[in-house]
Amino acid sequence: MQKSHPAKAQSSLEYLLVVALTFAIIIPTSYLFYNYSKESSQQITDAQVTKLGRSIVDTAETIFYSGQGSKSTLELNMPDNIASAEIIDGKELVFNLTTTFGVSEIVFFSSVNMTTGSNCNANVCSLPQLASSGLKKVKIEAITKDSVSIDVI
């Protein structure tokens, strides 16, 4: 027996209501979670940079006080959004971090003199290989009795 027209109309309307309700729940929820996760990812990047920057400076200090010729290699997983990395005045290790609300420089201070094997101009030595994401091997070596060299190998 064929279904009557009102019954078909009712089922169609109910189907449309269910779809509409589903959309009304999914769209705002997705938007809220997307925004929340975007902010969280920036905080995660900041935490990652802080951890690896501190690790480089701590290792440099340890190697320096271990004496000339001492060296160590760190394996660091660089996050996204790092625009550049440089050493200023042999004392500051600076990471330029790009965020949705601007550029932030994350600075780490060392009590020992840091330098790089190359890419030095005046008092600024850059580490271009650290400005891209992925796994990096960083060699830290006490090249003289006064300074520690930091290079990506």
Next chain:
Amino acid sequence: MQNTRKNHKRFFVPRKFFKFSTESQAALEFLSTYAWAFIVIAVTISSLYYFGVFDFGKYLPQTCIFPSQFKCLDFSLKPTEARIKLVNNIGEDVHVTSLQITNDATPPISCTAPATFDWAHETTQDIIFTSCSGGGYIPDVRVELKVSMSYYAVNTPSHPVHVISGKINAKVTSS
């Protein structure tokens, strides 16, 4: 008679056309009904959008995000001033050379920034932007403000200036 027949011939409409005419009228009426439905839906959605029903951003928590080296401890947005409490976790004494606040509005928010100051490490600092106006900075409205701060470390010989950026996403209080 001759004339009448001629006229009849002139206005003779074939049966086929009558059939098509009826069908096209039904189709047009059907489409018209849908057009009305679309108009009603479009007006309803526009009204809801106008009254901010689809502005889901207001359901997000109020946040103040700065790099962990200058962590944001607290903040408040009053009708004419914005206050931020930051802590110096960088491990060195610094000298703050400039502070700026802006947003994406046209024209952007304009505030009077605090004067430069020295900031010892592991201490907190209340940064107060006064005389804020423009940029949609209105009581009871949620705003997103971008704050940038320039500083240098006192103990670094060449005093290289560094910049940090932060964001406040919150509602301006009414008092």
